[in-house]
Amino acid sequence: MYKREIRIIGIDDSPFKKFTKGNILIIGTIFRGGTLLDGVLTTKVGIDGNNSTSKLIEMINKSKFKVQLRCILLNGIALGGFNVIDIKELNRKTRIPVIVVIRKYPDFKKIEETLKKINKQHKYKLIQKAGPVEKVGKIYIQRKGVSLEKAKQILKLTCTRSLIPEPIRVAHLIAGGIITGESKGKA
Amino acid sequence: MYKREIRIIGIDDSPFKKFTKGNILIIGTIFRGGTLLDGVLTTKVGIDGNNSTSKLIEMINKSKFKVQLRCILLNGIALGGFNVIDIKELNRKTRIPVIVVIRKYPDFKKIEETLKKINKQHKYKLIQKAGPVEKVGKIYIQRKGVSLEKAKQILKLTCTRSLIPEPIRVAHLIAGGIITGESKGKA
Numbered sequence: 429m430y431k432r433e434i435r436i437i438g439i440d441d442s443p444f445k446k447f448t449k450g451n452i453l454i455i456g457t458i459f460r461g462g463t464l465l466d467g468v469l470t471t472k473v474g475i476d477g478n479n480s481t482s483k484l485i486e487m488i489n490k491s492k493f494k495v496q497l498r499c500i501l502l503n504g505i506a507l508g509g510f511n512v513i514d515i516k517e518l519n520r521k522t523r524i525p526v527i528v529v530i531r532k533y534p535d536f537k538k539i540e541e542t543l544k545k546i547n548k549q550h551k552y553k554l555i556q557k558a559g560p561v562e563k564v565g566k567i568y569i570q571r572k573g574v575s576l577e578k579a580k581q582i583l584k585l586t587c588t589r590s591l592i593p594e595p596i597r598v599a600h601l602i603a604g605g606i607i608t609g610e611s612k613g614k615a
Numbered sequence: 616m617y618k619r620e621i622r623i624i625g626i627d628d629s630p631f632k633k634f635t636k637g638n639i640l641i642i643g644t645i646f647r648g649g650t651l652l653d654g655v656l657t658t659k660v661g662i663d664g665n666n667s668t669s670k671l672i673e674m675i676n677k678s679k680f681k682v683q684l685r686c687i688l689l690n691g692i693a694l695g696g697f698n699v700i701d702i703k704e705l706n707r708k709t710r711i712p713v714i715v716v717i718r719k720y721p722d723f724k725k726i727e728e729t730l731k732k733i734n735k736q737h738k739y740k741l742i743q744k745a746g747p748v749e750k751v752g753k754i755y756i757q758r759k760g761v762s763l764e765k766a767k768q769i770l771k772l773t774c775t776r777s778l779i780p781e782p783i784r785v786a787h788l789i790a791g792g793i794i795t796g797e798s799k800g801k802a
Contacts, residue, residue, distance in 0.1 A: 463650055465785055468792025491797055589651060598652055602789050605655025610678055
């Protein structure tokens with residue numbers, strides 16, 4: 429059983445125009461349990477690029493919060509469009525369990541087709557490598573380094589305000605506010 | 616008596632090097648009561664400039680959260696060094712009560728001397744115009760458009776995690792994280 433005050437990082441990217449180039453801002457919120465924001469980390473990744481895994485590993489490993497972190501929560505398996513995260517590598521290089529939170533069951537066929545169309549079919553392997561998509565309550569997850577039972581406990585502790593864990597909801601609000609001047613919509 | 620779910624905006628600026636020029640990022644966090652972040656607003660003001668009042672009025676008045684806001688909480692009376700806020704004007708143009716939160720009792724003599732030294736003594740009037748500095752618990756406030764009694768209620772509802780109201784504490788964490796990559800220290 430996890431302590432109520434478990435330290436977790438929730439990660440989301442910022443809004444951007446599809447099919448543009450450049451870097452986008454990534455927000456990591458450090459939470460103590462499901463309500464208390466303890467810190468904010470940031471990095472940048474390339475739109476549709478290949479550096480999201482290394483950028484997240486760097487951001488987390490150099491943080492003063494690192495030693496306390498018990499879980500990394502991702503809002504989907506990619507940042508900045510198709511900059512797909514290798515969650516096995518992220519788990520291995522940080523030694524922190526990773527949970528990918530997914531609102532709707534992914535349309536894998538469509539994702540594969542889109543990746544083929546933009547000549548990035550190799551990225552589909554990373555999505556498959558992330559393991560089965562499991563239903564937990566009304567959302568879905570993929571996970572590395574943590575049992576389904578423990579992942580459920582973490583979601584129960586952090587989904588305090590909506591279907592989505594609070595660290596991801598808040599990362600989404602911050603990212604939107606910074607880029608557009610006012611945060612919008614749901615994580 | 617205010618409702619526990621009262622909507623409040625907390626405002627803080629981001630770290631910058633003293634005596635540099637340019638604009639700095641301002642973060643506004645919209646809170647429901649003392650724990651729930653509902654939204655994030657941003658704007659920019661000039662370091663040691665004169666536009667903080669107009670920029671805050673614009674940021675707040677164009678926000679979708681505006682109609683619900685019951686209080687503006689400021690972390691000190693200036694943003695970006697000596698870009699002093701005219702809280703009477705801020706209150707008049709937004710029609711929202713304003714509370715300036717101050718950690719330590721200000722050294723007014725030193726402030727006046729510094730403003731003279733940098734040839735900005737006219738700004739001292741704005742600080743005087745903001746009214747008396749009142750002690751509330753372990754911190755100090757200045758206020759416009761709200762009674763001392765009601766200001767105390769708002770502080771009681773929002774100082775849930777530290778001496779400083781939660782909307783300001785979180786605005787400070789976000790501003791630090793965005794600018795330096797990792798948030799540091801207290802608001």
